[in-house]
Amino acid sequence: MNNRVKIIKYIYLSLFALICLYLLYFNLFESRVISSNSYNRRLRESSENIIRGSIQDKNGEVLVKSTKYKSGVKRKYIYPRSFSHVIGYSSKNLGSSGLEALYNKELMSSSDTIEALRSKINDYYISGNNIKLTLDRSLQVYASEQLRGKRGAIVVLRPDTGEVLAMVSKSDFDPSNIQNDWESLIKDKKSPLLNRAAEGLYAPGSIFKLVVTSAILKNNLQDREIECTGEVNIGGYIIKDNDNEVHGKIKLKDALKHSCNSYFIKQGLQLGYSNMNNEATRFKLNKSIPTDIKISESVFPNKNDNKNVAQQSIGQGEVLMTPMHASLMAAAIANKGIMMQPYVVSSITDSEGKTLKYYNPKQLGQVMDEKTAVIIKDLMVEVVKSGTGTKAKVSKVLVAGKTGTAEVSGDQRSHAWFVGFAPADQPRVAIAVMIENGGGGGSTAAPIASKVLKKALSIK
Amino acid sequence: MFEVLSWSYRFIYIFIAAGFSVSCYLAYYKNKRICQYLAPFLNVILIALNFSLISYYYEPLDYKALYIGGGLAVSYIVSRLLLGKLLKPDNHLIIDMVFNLLSIGLSILYRLSPDYGTKQAYFIPVGIIAFFAVIILMKRFEIHYKHHLLLGGLILALLMVTQIWGTEINGSKNWIELPFANVQPSEFIKLIFVFFMACLLNEELNLRRFVIIAASMLIIVVFFVMQRDMGSAFIFFTVFLMMLFTKDIKGYYTAASAGAAIGGAFISYFAFSYIKFRVLAWVNPWKYVSGKSYQITQSLFAVATGGLIGTGIFLGDPKFIPAVHTDFIFSAICEETGVLGGIFLLTIYSLLSVIGMDISSKCSSPIYSTAALGLTSLSVIQTLIIVCGVLNIIPITGVTLPFISYGGSSLLSQFLNIGLLYYIGSRKQEVGANSVRPVRGNSYE
Numbered sequence: 001m002n003n004r005v006k007i008i009k010y011i012y013l014s015l016f017a018l019i020c021l022y023l024l025y026f027n028l029f030e031s032r033v034i035s036s037n038s039y040n041r042r043l044r045e046s047s048e049n050i051i052r053g054s055i056q057d058k059n060g061e062v063l064v065k066s067t068k069y070k071s072g073v074k075r076k077y078i079y080p081r082s083f084s085h086v087i088g089y090s091s092k093n094l095g096s097s098g099l100e101a102l103y104n105k106e107l108m109s110s111s112d113t114i115e116a117l118r119s120k121i122n123d124y125y126i127s128g129n130n131i132k133l134t135l136d137r138s139l140q141v142y143a144s145e146q147l148r149g150k151r152g153a154i155v156v157l158r159p160d161t162g163e164v165l166a167m168v169s170k171s172d173f174d175p176s177n178i179q180n181d182w183e184s185l186i187k188d189k190k191s192p193l194l195n196r197a198a199e200g201l202y203a204p205g206s207i208f209k210l211v212v213t214s215a216i217l218k219n220n221l222q223d224r225e226i227e228c229t230g231e232v233n234i235g236g237y238i239i240k241d242n243d244n245e246v247h248g249k250i251k252l253k254d255a256l257k258h259s260c261n262s263y264f265i266k267q268g269l270q271l272g273y274s275n276m277n278n279e280a281t282r283f284k285l286n287k288s289i290p291t292d293i294k295i296s297e298s299v300f301p302n303k304n305d306n307k308n309v310a311q312q313s314i315g316q317g318e319v320l321m322t323p324m325h326a327s328l329m330a331a332a333i334a335n336k337g338i339m340m341q342p343y344v345v346s347s348i349t350d351s352e353g354k355t356l357k358y359y360n361p362k363q364l365g366q367v368m369d370e371k372t373a374v375i376i377k378d379l380m381v382e383v384v385k386s387g388t389g390t391k392a393k394v395s396k397v398l399v400a401g402k403t404g405t406a407e408v409s410g411d412q413r414s415h416a417w418f419v420g421f422a423p424a425d426q427p428r429v430a431i432a433v434m435i436e437n438g439g440g441g442g443s444t445a446a447p448i449a450s451k452v453l454k455k456a457l458s459i460k
Numbered sequence: 461m462f463e464v465l466s467w468s469y470r471f472i473y474i475f476i477a478a479g480f481s482v483s484c485y486l487a488y489y490k491n492k493r494i495c496q497y498l499a500p501f502l503n504v505i506l507i508a509l510n511f512s513l514i515s516y517y518y519e520p521l522d523y524k525a526l527y528i529g530g531g532l533a534v535s536y537i538v539s540r541l542l543l544g545k546l547l548k549p550d551n552h553l554i555i556d557m558v559f560n561l562l563s564i565g566l567s568i569l570y571r572l573s574p575d576y577g578t579k580q581a582y583f584i585p586v587g588i589i590a591f592f593a594v595i596i597l598m599k600r601f602e603i604h605y606k607h608h609l610l611l612g613g614l615i616l617a618l619l620m621v622t623q624i625w626g627t628e629i630n631g632s633k634n635w636i637e638l639p640f641a642n643v644q645p646s647e648f649i650k651l652i653f654v655f656f657m658a659c660l661l662n663e664e665l666n667l668r669r670f671v672i673i674a675a676s677m678l679i680i681v682v683f684f685v686m687q688r689d690m691g692s693a694f695i696f697f698t699v700f701l702m703m704l705f706t707k708d709i710k711g712y713y714t715a716a717s718a719g720a721a722i723g724g725a726f727i728s729y730f731a732f733s734y735i736k737f738r739v740l741a742w743v744n745p746w747k748y749v750s751g752k753s754y755q756i757t758q759s760l761f762a763v764a765t766g767g768l769i770g771t772g773i774f775l776g777d778p779k780f781i782p783a784v785h786t787d788f789i790f791s792a793i794c795e796e797t798g799v800l801g802g803i804f805l806l807t808i809y810s811l812l813s814v815i816g817m818d819i820s821s822k823c824s825s826p827i828y829s830t831a832a833l834g835l836t837s838l839s840v841i842q843t844l845i846i847v848c849g850v851l852n853i854i855p856i857t858g859v860t861l862p863f864i865s866y867g868g869s870s871l872l873s874q875f876l877n878i879g880l881l882y883y884i885g886s887r888k889q890e891v892g893a894n895s896v897r898p899v900r901g902n903s904y905e
Contacts (some may be wrong), residue, residue, distance in 0.1 A: 002706055003708040005706055005817055005821050005833055006821065006835070007705075007706065008702055008706070009813070009814060009817035009821075012814075012817070012837075013810055013814065015844055016806050016807070016810035016813070016844075019806060019847055019853070020803045020806055021804055022851065022853065023763075023794075023802055023851070024803070026851070027764075027767065027768055027799040030764065031764035031765075033764045034763075034764040035761060035764035036762055037746075037749070037757075037761065039749045039757065039761075040764075040765070040774075041758075041777070041780050042761060042765050042777050042780070051738065126799075194821065214570045374852050394859070
């Protein structure tokens with residue numbers, strides 16, 4: 001019996017020890033995420049005494065600021081519709097979204113801890129920290145205008161650093177009026193609250209052929225010549241080329257230029273599922289992209305029968321990408337095969353303007369070797385010069401790009417895509433444009449990309 | 461100025477709490493004489509600093525907080541001196557740790573609500589008197605197997621009284637309204653139950669006996685289910701399992717009982733919507749963050765915001781948690797004194813459980829040995845389920861944290877529990893009539 005008592009004693013002791021370990025684990029690994037949850041009233045309670053910090057663009061132009069009035073603190077969104085999703089909203093009852101949510105802690109805290117505690121007890125106001133973005137106000141507003149009346153997204157970033165210069169999602173909402181509009185916003189079929197640029201998942205269509213091209217080059221299949229008859233028959237399942245065009249005997253260069261489905265399907269089947277899946281994984285599909293905003297994981301499905309592989313080769317069949325990821329894909333090609341981590345917050349400064357924290361560019365990894373990247377770049381230049389993407393041309397600048405027209409289920413129009421970068425020989429900006437149900441990529445997305453690229457190249 | 465003081469006091473607090481825990485362990489295991497003096501010294505310092513800080517928060521100074529702290533320190537010293545006169549051996553360690561828990565509990569309670577803190581402060585002397593009374597009383601009586609009918613009858617009577625005259629408070633119909641206070645009989649039934657089971661388990665365990673034991677257990681649990689007091693039902697059953705396990709050589713009966721308990725848990729999940737609610741709130745707290753998981757998520761926010769050494773007393777917002785002064789007081793402690801404050805609290809509870817179990821091991825009388833195990837298990841299991849509950853490790857069950865949560869019945873019952881344990885620990889020198897084994901000397905003082 002004494003043995004049994006000892007057993008129970010050690011059970012109790014180990015349970016106590018386990019709880020202590022769990023408390024430490026909780027403190028180290030879970031508490032940060034939990035305490036920044038927008039339902040944590042503590043954050044808002046302290047906000048009663050802190051004037052929420054401002055958000056500035058890369059040139060220091062103020063985009064959002066809070067001002068103290070007698071009746072309380074009022075937050076003013078100076079460009080409400082252009083920055084709806086990146087900056088998000090912050091509301092007492094509805095929680096917060098976007099950067100307002102993710103950087104709540106920074107915006108609501110002061111670098112002077114003692115001063116903050118003192119203000120809380122003695123009830124006076126102090127200013128929170130400010131955050132500075134990588135976004136350019138004029139480019140963001142310009143890109144936003146290009147999407148007026150449409151549903152879609154534009155992402156512009158610097159290929160060599162990953163700094164996001166513009167990230168627009170339409171349809172949009174007015175964060176300063178969120179309280180009144182909430183009911184209609186959540187009912188709206190256009191889902192205005194969704195950040196399409198980073199969280200919307202869409203079939204990439206032909207822009208995914210860039211990934212397949214990289215796989216073709218890596219597996220030395222680029223010299224294979226393929227007969228395009230305008231359609232491919234996989235065990236009775238027929239996939240046609242756009243407008244039933246017949247390209248005849250065709251090689252990689254012309255196939256990408258004219259976005260020939262038959263060519264990529266046959267090459268995809270030759271490569272097989274595992275090669276395709278490996279290449280997709282290298283391009284970070286099915287992987288979370290570490291960054292300072294919320295990005296959905298792009299999807300490469302785990303289906304390896306011929307019918308599915310054929311669809312995957314042309315970016316259909318449950319392959320899904322976010323516009324942000326599409327722009328990263330183009331940026332990696334522009335940046336000699338190195339994919340950079342995208343980021344939108346460049347620094348945090350205190351209320352006196354002293355910098356508290358800098359965010360430096362980080363690499364996500366080498367997704368292809370430099371040689372492959374250069375070959376793909378040359379092919380993309382051809383696409384814009386004389387292929388499907390001619391409408392993306394910018395005067396006096398060499399643009400590289402790829403169009404996509406992703407079919408969607410039902411009778412709806414296709415999603416229009418364009419990804420690319422410019423100038424092709426010394427890339428300064430990469431872009432992804434996606435128009436939901438916009439029709440052809442070359443006719444709808446490419447002209448918008450042309451305008452936005454021109455504007456992006458004009459800024460410093 | 462207060463915020464600076466409280467902010468810096470966090471470090472001192474953790475230092476003292478750590479010193480206290482370590483000296484208790486050294487005093488118990490290594491028999492270090494210096495630690496036997498260090499522990500009470502640190503305890504008095506802790507009481508003094510805690511209540512001075514709380515008093516300083518108010519403007520002008522809150523003298524009531526100072527009186528309460530002073531009263532607590534005085535009653536601590538008096539109890540400690542009395543204990544030496546009353547009992548041989550005079551093992552003070554238990555009383556040191558109990559008063560450590562009391563001082564932390566009372567200061568946090570007073571910080572959360574001076575009203576509750578003051579009320580609780582009145583209960584403490586009552587508890588101390590009960591503690592000594594039960595020791596003196598137990599010295600005059602010897603519990604034998606034949607008393608099981610009396611104890612069983614008493615339990616049944618108290619359960620019936622609760623069932624008939626009970627009023628519902630916070631969803632459980634387990635309170636009796638008396639002119640001077642509301643009493644929770646289940647807190648006292650616990651103690652009688654432990655002795656009742658110890659008597660029954662003293663005889664040889666065969667099928668017939670097991671049926672009798674299981675039947676009485678079932679009756680008790682059914683009463684608790686009817687009173688919607690699932691916390692008590694769970695504690696009673698688990699304590700019963702532990703006690704049964706020490707007597708059940710092959711373990712069949714324990715396994716059968718545990719199986720029945722798991723079956724019962726499944727049935728109650730589907731039968732009672734409030735249990736289903738709690739399980740759902742446990743599985744996915746963030747899904748129901750503004751609804752049925754409100755309490756538990758507020759508790760997690762508190763622990764998460766506190767960090768390693770807490771926000772400092774009065775600098776957190778533990779009052780956002782509903783029922784923070786009873787069920788969720790551990791989260792408040794974690795918020796304002798940090799995860800480390802919580803951990804040092806748990807080390808005190810675990811040393812108390814070790815001492816209780818060692819008393820059981822060393823006791824020569826089987827009935828009292830089993831009772832000591834049961835008494836220790838009562839407080840350990842209660843501590844475990846409420847601490848795990850507020851951290852969302854298990855679904856939340858509303859029970860009190862021993863010596864810390866607000867509640868007169870609970871505090872009184874805990875004092876009686878410790879008094880009984882103390883008495884059993886002091887018995888081991890008087891060689892009982894039915895003891896077979898020679899008794900080893902008191903090796904732990």
